[in-house]
Structure formats: C-alpha cells, structure tokens
Amino acid sequence: MKNTKKDLDDAENRKQQDLNLNKSDGTEHFMTTDQGLKINDDTNSLKAGERGPSLLEDFILREKITHFDHERIPERIVHARGSAAHGYFQVYESMEKYTKAGFLQDPSIKTPVFTRFSTVAGSRGSTDLARDIRGFSVKFYTEQGNYDLVGNNVPVFFIQDAIKFPDLIHAVKPEPNNEMPQAASAHDTFWDFISLMPETMHTIMWVMSDRAIPRSLRMMEGFGVHTFRFVNKENESHFVKFHWKPKLGTHAVAWDEAQKISGKNSDFHRQDLWEAIENGQFPEWELGVQIIPDADEHKFDFDLLDPTKLVPEELVPVTIIGKMVLNRNPDNFFAETEQVAFHPGHIVPGIDFTNDPLLQGRLFSYTDTQLSRLGSPNFHEIPINRTIAPMHNNQRDGHMRQEINVGRVSYHPNSLGGGCPFQAKIEEGGFASFNERIDAQKVRDRSESFSDHFSQATLFYNSQTQIEKNHIINALRFELGKLETTAIQTRMLGLLSQIDTTLTDKVAKGLGLKVPKSPEKPMNHGVGANADKQKYEPKKVPQSVKSSDALSMLKSKTLSKTIASRQVAFLCSEGADRASINAMKTALEKEGASIKIIAPHLGSIKTDDGSEVKVDQSFLIASSVLFDAVYIPGGKNAKFMNSNDAVIEFINEAYKHCKVIGADESDIFSNTKRTDKLDSTEGENGIIINSKNPDKTFTTSFIEAMGKHRFWDREEEL
Numbered sequence: 001m002k003n004t005k006k007d008l009d010d011a012e013n014r015k016q017q018d019l020n021l022n023k024s025d026g027t028e029h030f031m032t033t034d035q036g037l038k039i040n041d042d043t044n045s046l047k048a049g050e051r052g053p054s055l056l057e058d059f060i061l062r063e064k065i066t067h068f069d070h071e072r073i074p075e076r077i078v079h080a081r082g083s084a085a086h087g088y089f090q091v092y093e094s095m096e097k098y099t100k101a102g103f104l105q106d107p108s109i110k111t112p113v114f115t116r117f118s119t120v121a122g123s124r125g126s127t128d129l130a131r132d133i134r135g136f137s138v139k140f141y142t143e144q145g146n147y148d149l150v151g152n153n154v155p156v157f158f159i160q161d162a163i164k165f166p167d168l169i170h171a172v173k174p175e176p177n178n179e180m181p182q183a184a185s186a187h188d189t190f191w192d193f194i195s196l197m198p199e200t201m202h203t204i205m206w207v208m209s210d211r212a213i214p215r216s217l218r219m220m221e222g223f224g225v226h227t228f229r230f231v232n233k234e235n236e237s238h239f240v241k242f243h244w245k246p247k248l249g250t251h252a253v254a255w256d257e258a259q260k261i262s263g264k265n266s267d268f269h270r271q272d273l274w275e276a277i278e279n280g281q282f283p284e285w286e287l288g289v290q291i292i293p294d295a296d297e298h299k300f301d302f303d304l305l306d307p308t309k310l311v312p313e314e315l316v317p318v319t320i321i322g323k324m325v326l327n328r329n330p331d332n333f334f335a336e337t338e339q340v341a342f343h344p345g346h347i348v349p350g351i352d353f354t355n356d357p358l359l360q361g362r363l364f365s366y367t368d369t370q371l372s373r374l375g376s377p378n379f380h381e382i383p384i385n386r387t388i389a390p391m392h393n394n395q396r397d398g399h400m401r402q403e404i405n406v407g408r409v410s411y412h413p414n415s416l417g418g419g420c421p422f423q424a425k426i427e428e429g430g431f432a433s434f435n436e437r438i439d440a441q442k443v444r445d446r447s448e449s450f451s452d453h454f455s456q457a458t459l460f461y462n463s464q465t466q467i468e469k470n471h472i473i474n475a476l477r478f479e480l481g482k483l484e485t486t487a488i489q490t491r492m493l494g495l496l497s498q499i500d501t502t503l504t505d506k507v508a509k510g511l512g513l514k515v516p517k518s519p520e521k522p523m524n525h526g527v528g529a530n531a532d533k534q535k536y537e538p539k540k541v542p543q544s545v546k547s548s549d550a551l552s553m554l555k556s557k558t559l560s561k562t563i564a565s566r567q568v569a570f571l572c573s574e575g576a577d578r579a580s581i582n583a584m585k586t587a588l589e590k591e592g593a594s595i596k597i598i599a600p601h602l603g604s605i606k607t608d609d610g611s612e613v614k615v616d617q618s619f620l621i622a623s624s625v626l627f628d629a630v631y632i633p634g635g636k637n638a639k640f641m642n643s644n645d646a647v648i649e650f651i652n653e654a655y656k657h658c659k660v661i662g663a664d665e666s667d668i669f670s671n672t673k674r675t676d677k678l679d680s681t682e683g684e685n686g687i688i689i690n691s692k693n694p695d696k697t698f699t700t701s702f703i704e705a706m707g708k709h710r711f712w713d714r715e716e717e718l
C-alpha cells in the first residue's frame with residue numbers, strides 16, 4: 001500500500017507511532033459489544049412483545065446506555081475551552097552552553113509536541129472570541145521524558161502569589177448566585193477583586209489591549225511568564241524567560257467584531273486552526289529565550305521572581321533558538337485535547353524552577369487537579385500523556401491501571417529484583433535539582449522588591465501607539481461600564497490614575513464619572529491582617545526603559561506582512577465580471593490567501609461571459625466579521641450590489657472593522673455609509689478601486705493593503 005503523507009509523518013514522529021498503538025478504526029469491521037460480541041440489531045431494544053416493556057436482560061441496551069451515561073468528565077477548572085494540534089520542535093543550534101536539556105542540543109532532531117491553546121474563564125462550550133488571556137501549552141515528548149511549557153499569550157500574570165489564585169478565579173468566573181456572565185470579565189465580582197489588588201494592574205493593561213482578542217491562535221505570541229533556569233553540564237545556572245513568536249505575526253480583531261464573531265461562529269479560532277492544518281498551511285512559531293546570568297539577578301528595577309513583571313527586550317534581547325511547527329490535527333478531541341494533562345512541573349535535566357511564588361504554587365496544583373479531572377493517579381498512562389522515554393518505577397495500582405508490572409518487587413531498595421529499577425547518576429541522565437543556596441527564616445510574607453505595581457503598567461501603556469491606547473481606553477469603558485457598583489468603578493479610576501492621567505480621564509469620561517480628587521491610597525487590600533501596612537504600600541521604582549516597541553502589536557517586528565491563510569470574501573451576483581474574479585483569485589491564492597464566493601444563493605451563478613462560478617456561501621450564511629477582506633468584482637451586477645441589504649451591511653461592517661475593501665467600480669458604494677472616505681485612489685485607507693488604479697497594480701495594491709492587516713485610522717478619535 002502506498003504511504004500517505006500522514007503515514008510518513010508518523011514514521012518520523014515517535015509520539016505518533018506511540019499513539020498509533022491505541023488507535024481504533026471500525027472501517028470494514030463488524031459492530032460488537034465492549035466484550036467483542038457481534039451485534040445483530042443496534043436499532044431495537046429487547047422487549048416483551050412489539051409494544052411491550054423493555055427487558056432488563058437486554059445487556060446490549062444496558063451497556064450502550066451505561067457507557068453514554070458516564071461519557072462526561074469534569075472540565076478544567078480554568079482553561080476549559082481549548083483547541084490543540086500535534087507537531088514538532090527543532091532547535092536551530094545546540095544550546096549546550098546554557099542547558100543540557102536533550103531536546104535543545106541537536107538541530108537534526110525533531111522533538112514531537114502536542115500544543116493546546118485555550119481561553120481561561122469560559123467553560124468548555126464557550127466562545128473562542130472572549131476578551132481573555134489565551135493559554136499556550138506545549139508538551140514536548142523528549143527522549144528524557146515529557147517537558148511541558150505551560151504558558152500564556154501575555155507575559156505577565158495578575159497576582160504574585162499562588163495563594164490568591166482561587167480568589168482571582170472565583171472573581172472572574174460567572175457569579176455564583178446566577179452563573180452569569182459566561183466567558184466574560186465585565187462584571188462586578190471580577191473588578192471588585194481587581195480594584196482591591198493593585199498588583200493586577202500590569203496584567204490588566206495587557207488584558208484590556210488587543211492581545212486579548214487575537215485574530216487567530218496562529219497569530220499570537222506565547223510566554224513562559226515565570227523566570228525559569230537553564231542548567232548546563234557544568235551545573236552552571238542562567239535565568240531564562242521563554243517566548244514564542246508566531247511566523248504569521250501577532251494580530252487582533254476589533255472588539256465589536258469579536259462580539260459579533262461569537263454569535264456567527266463561536267468556534268472561529270478552533271476552526272481556523274483546524275482548517276489551516278488540514279490545508280497544509282502549518283502554523284509555526286519560533287522559540288526565543290532571554291538569558292540572564294545568575295550574577296545579574298539583582299541588576300533590574302524589578303524582581304525577576306515577580307510574575308507581574310517582564311524583562312524589557314531593550315535590557316535583555318530575545319534570542320531565537322528554534323521553531324515549532326504544528327502539522328497534524330488530533331484524531332479524537334476527547335482522547336487527546338481533553339485528556340492531555342499539562343504541568344509546569346514536568347521538566348527535564350537542564351531546565352529548573354525559580355522561587356517565583358506563583359510558579360511554586362502551580363507545581364502543586366497541576367497534578368492535584370488531574371486527580372479529580374481525569375480521576376486517577378494513572379493519568380500518565382493515557383496515550384496522549386504517555387512519555388516516549390522508558391518509564392519504570394515502583395508506583396503501582398490505582399483506578400484504571402493499564403500497565404502490567406511483572407515480578408514480585410515494587411519497592412526500593414530491593415535485592416530480589418536485582419536492585420531494579422536503578423537510580424540514574426547525573427551523568428546517566430538522572431535529574432538533580434539545581435543546588436541553590438537558601439538561608440532564610442520561615443515567614444508568611446512577601447519581598448519588598450515586589451511592591452512596584454504601576455511602573456510596568458505605565459511602560460506597557462506608554463509603549464502603545466495612539467490607536468492601541470484608544471482600544472485600551474474603550475475596553476476599560478466597556479468592562480467598567482457594565483458594572484452595577486459605582487464604588488468599584490471609582491476605585492478603578494483611582495488605580496488607573498497611578499498609571500496614566502489621560503487614560504484615566506478618558507475612561508472616566510466614558511463612564512460619566514469624575515476621577516476621584518484624592519483617590520483612596522492604592523493600598524494593597526490583599527495582605528495579611530497582621531501585616532505591616534506601610535511595607536505593602538505600592539511603590540514606584542524609577543525605570544531605565546521608558547518605552548518598548550516589542551510591547552506594541554503595531555510597532556513590534558511581529559506584525560508580519562504576509563497574507564497567507566487570510567480569508568477574502570468575493571461578493572458576487574449574476575453577471576459578475578469573470579475575468580476580474582479570476583485575476584484576483586489567482587493573485588490572492590498565489591500569496592496563500594483563501595477566497596470564498598459569496599452570492600445570493602448556493603449552487604452557482606452565471607458571470608458576464610456566460611460561464612458558471614460555484615458559490616461557496618450564501619449571504620444568509622456569510623458575514624463580514626468572518627473575513628479579513630472583501631472584494632466586489634465589476635460587471636453587470638452593479639444594480640443588485642448597490643441595492644442589496646446584505647451586500648451593503650457586509651461592506652459597512654468591513655469598513656467599520658477597518659478591513660481592506662476592493663472593488664472594480666466605485667459606484668458599488670453608492671448606498672454604503674462613509675462614501676466620503678472613498679476618494680482615495682492610492683488605497684492608503686484600505687479602500688482600493690480598480691477603475692481608479694492602473695489595471696496592472698490593482699491586485700498588487702489589494703494584496704499590499706491586506707498585508708497591513710487593518711486600517712485603524714478609520715476609527716474615530718476618542
């Protein structure tokens with residue numbers, strides 16, 4: 001039999017080979033019970049007479065219904081909504097100078113990975129387009145065991161100590177009395193908590209920015225958040241921060257658009273990831289590291305152990321060390337995406353933790369949560385979680401144990417089993433924690449070096465373009481505007497005034513409130529009852545970096561110009577210009593974009609030269625918010641296009657969301673709003689008219705405009 005591409009992938013991917021052992025395919029097989037008995041009738045239960053009661057004896061019915069009754073498991077307590085894919089990671093050059101991690105040594109080796117993206121607050125069936133942080137978890141199936149990099153698409157976190165995590169999550173989840181709102185932070189309990197915890201302010205700035213509404217899971221950065229350690233063969237340690245940089249650039253949608261996508265297609269991100277992989281447009285990220293010598297630990301204006309701080313790239317540049325390619329969709333959502341169990345404590349020799357108190361708490365939580373979610377300490381045996389490294393120990397038994405451990409010995413030391421399994425020396429790959437010196441008193445306390453809650457929030461805000469600042473202001477107006485309690489809104493204005501006064505004034509204006517003259521001191525309410533309040537008062541430390549381009553999506557280098565895999569709607573009706581359709585289609589597909597023909601009805605339409613064009617979606621199904629750009633070919637369809645409500649709405653929305661609009665003729669816009677903006681012949685506002693461009697450059701101008709992604713200048717000044 002000829003190998004398919006998937007078979008070839010599997011042949012070189014050890015994890016795929018491993019998963020193949022558990023795959024089951026009913027094609028050309030009889031239907032059986034779980035016990036292997038061939039089933040003769042799967043349609044009728046066993047009854048006492050045709051119209052009589054069902055019989056308890058019907059073991060086929062009982063087995064089927066019982067299994068169905070128990071199909072559900074608890075969803076993740078956070079990050080319940082997720083989508084995942086398989087792929088591989090490859091390092092560009094050996095990192096042996098810094099780390100002995102096996103998968104970071106040899107550029108010829110592809111390490112299998114399984115990567116899951118998620119929203120945080122919503123439940124499993126919630127919308128992909130919630131304003132939220134996105135989880136970015138990568139499981140590397142290395143030859144030394146599984147390594148999990150369980151990060152987010154934002155480089156900082158709300159809180160500094162794991163002990164506040166249950167409070168944060170209780171506050172953001174739907175309110176407990178009425179379970180509202182779903183997958184949204186715009187409600188009183190979230191902002192009540194936030195307004196009493198100044199340490200959240202830096203992350204709040206990120207979450208109010210467009211980072212929280214990505215265009216695609218393939219177009220977001222990822223961050224390890226905590227400072228970790230690299231440890232080399234000589235046992236030298238360097239601090240390290242992890243970054244994932246997407247090849248397609250970091251892009252967002254507009255907030256109005258996000259809300260509409262949630263209604264039109266709440267699986268928007270999931271579908272986008274799935275289709276890109278099915279179409280062979282494999283998403284790719286580069287792994288970057290910021291490496292800091294141990295000796296420099298105290299050289300910064302913040303504490304490296306504080307997860308509410310990032311290391312500006314101006315102080316420590318990001319070195320790109322490898323790439324991750326996702327090239328295979330899961331076969332089964334439940335078996336893989338749902339059952340995968342990530343844990344920041346799954347590490348390999350060469351990588352180690354720091355004393356970041358948030359990370360330390362996570363090291364406990366992730367195994368603990370799997371015990372209730374997956375139901376047994378044997379969750380490591382589930383195929384997607386199983387390591388490809390040899391695995392032997394004296395752990396035994398428990399619910400659903402798969403492994404059949406042979407022999408009488410399940411303890412160490414032993415003589416009856418020849419001392420096996422052996423402990424490994426460090427030279428043999430045995431893991432030893434980095435021997436950091438700790439000399440301290442036991443305290444329930446926090447370091448004063450964690451007290452600057454505002455400087456990096458200001459750094460983030462100051463690093464944004466005016467457009468991005470406007471989006472943050474509007475996001476705050478939206479979120480705080482939904483609150484029922486004015487005192488919380490006012491308290492938030494007090495905290496925002498510590499970040500930037502113009503920001504605060506504009507948010508206050510939107511809320512119809514006055515900025516408090518002498519705001520309540522930004523006291524950290526989340527401190528112990530006996531705490532020295534003075535010590536916990538937020539402090540501002542002068543910062544050496546005042547603005548950082550890497551923090552802005554529009555300024556940073558990650559704003560890629562490629563249009564590969566972008567979606568373009570061709571609005572057509574009977575009589576559309578066939579030659580134009582073909583020219584634009586060919587040009588866009590050459591750049592890797594996808595096009596969809598949208599018309600009044602499904603089937604096909606007749607174009608101006610009498611030929612038929614297949615319709616992909618009707619106006620009933622399609623919507624501007626599901627596309628990146630829109631093109632309206634000329635021909636004999638102008639009358640319909642000018643007067644059809646669906647077309648007018650499509651163009652108006654594309655305009656509102658700052659997308660590229662291209663048309664052969666400008667009279668197509670005679671009934672759309674804002675026609676005044678259509679004067680441009682150069683396309684500088686993203687509206688490109690063929691008849692006003694020399695023919696040759698029309699498709700080029702359209703593609704170049706799409707490469708700019710959005711024309712935010714169209715938005716109104718705040």
Ligand code: HDE
Binds near residue numbers: 077223224366
């Ligand atoms: Fe998590 N987090 N987390 N988290 N987290 C979970 O583990 C937790 C934190 C992150 O795709 C849970 O298996 C605590 C930071 C991701 O399956 C749970 C604290 C970061 C995912 C848990 C944090 C993350 C989780 C829920 C504060 C970014 C999804 C289900 C100390 C660096 C993983 C599960 C996936 C999931 C606990 C904070 C990222 C309950 C206690 C900071 C991407 O164990």
